[in-house]
Amino acid sequence: MSQLSNEDNLRLNVLLTQPLQAVRIDEGKMIVHGLTERGEAKVPLNPNCKDEMYVRRVKELISTHVIGSPGGYPVYLKRWTRMGQARSEKSLENLLKLGEPEAVVAVVHAPGLSNELARRAWWAMSSSENARRMLRNQDVVQGNMGKILAEFLLEFLPFEAEPRDIIESVRLVLQPGLISEEEREGLWSKGQRKNAYRVGFLHAEPDTLPEHISAHPLLDQYRAQLKELAGTGNVAAGLLLRVMDSPGQVFLRTVDTVMQKPANQDVVVSLMVALGNYFQTLQPHQERRREIDEILIESEAMIEGSLECCHTPAMKELLARMPGLRAHLKAMLSLSLVGEYILNPVLSTTDAMGTVMRRKLEPIIGPIETHYNILRGTQS
DSSP states (O other): OOOOOHHHHHHHHHHHTSOEEEEEEETTTTEEEEEETTEEEEEEOOOSSOHHHHHHHHHHHHHHHHHSOTTOSOGGGHHHHHTTOOOOHHHHHHHTTSOOHHHHHHHHHOTTOOHHHHHHHHHHOOOHHHHHHHTTSHHHHHSHHHHHHHHHHHHHGGGOOOHHHHHHHHHHHTSTTSSOHHHHHHHHHHTTTOTHHHHHHHHHOTTOOSOOOOOOTTHHHHHHHHHHHHHTTOHHHHHHHHHHSHHHHHHHHHHHHHHHSOOSHHHHHHHHHHHHHHTGGGOOOSOOOOOHHHHHHHHHHHHHTSSOOTTHHHHHHHHHHOGGGHHHHHHHHHHTTOOGGGGHHHHTTOOOOHHHHHHHTHHHHHHHHHHHHHHHTSOO
C-alpha cells in the first residue's frame, strides 16, 4: 500500500507538532487547515493515488498523532456522540483535531460544550444546523459566540427551505441579548409573508410579541378579583390575567393567524406545541390525549367537579367568585392538553400541505379555534 508523499508527510507532521486547536480538511481543494493560537496554517496536499483514498490516509496520520490510533473517528461512535455522550473537555478538544465533520458534530452536541470550544467547532464546520445546536447551550449564548452564531442564522434565514428550521432559528436568535431590536422587528415583519417566523416568536417570547391590541372586553370587570386570587397563588386566576390582558390577546391573535394558513405539517405541529405550552401551568396531568373529543369531555368533567385534578381547588375557588368565567376556564383547561399528539391520527395518514391539510385537520382545529376565540372575546 502506498503511503503519503514525502512532502505531505513532512509538512503534516510539522503541522501536528504545533499546539493545534482544530483541523479542517477541504477535500475539494485537497488542503488541510489547522487552527492555532497564532492563526490558521494550511498544508496543500499532493496525492499519489485517488483523492478519496489519499484523504483517508491523511486522516489516519492525524488520528494516530491525536488519539494514538490510525482508525480515525470510529463510525460506531457517531450515534453515541450525537446523543451527547462525549463529555470531558479534553476528549472534545481532541475530536476537533481529527479533521472529521462527524466528530465536529459530536462536539456541537456535547453537554460540555464551552464558548471556546464552540469557537473552534465553528471554524471547523460552519453550518446552520451546527449554529442552531450550539445556541441551545447557554454557555455559548452568553459568550461572544452567541451573537456570531445568531448573526449567521439571521443572514441564512432567507435560504432555509424547511419551515421547522426557520421556526427553530427564529426561536434561538430571539434569546435575550443576541440580536438588535431593529433585527427583531424585521423578523416579525417577515412573518407576514412566511408565518413560520411567527411560530418562532410564539415559542421564544409569548408574552412580549411586538404588537399591541386591546385587552379582553371582560378584563376590566374581573381584573381586581383575578389579581386578588392570583396573589394567593391561584394558578387559574393568574393564567386568566395573563391571557386576557393585551399581550395574551396578541399571542392568541398570532396563533389564529397562523392557524388559518399553516404552510405544512411542521408548522401546525409546532403551533400546537406553542399553544399547549402557553397554558401549561393549568395542565391537569402529563398524559397525552390523541383525540380532541377526549380532551373536551375530560375538561368539562373537571369543570363540573365530577373528575378531580391537581387544580380542582383553584378552579372551584375561581368559579365560586366569578361564575361568569366558566367558559373561559374550560377553554384554558382544554388548551392546556393540546399538543402535537392530537394531530397524529390525521397527519400520520397524509402528506398534504397548505389548504388541503387544513381541511383535513378541521375536525381537530375547529374545536381548538372555538376555545381560543372564547379567550379572545370573539366567540361566546
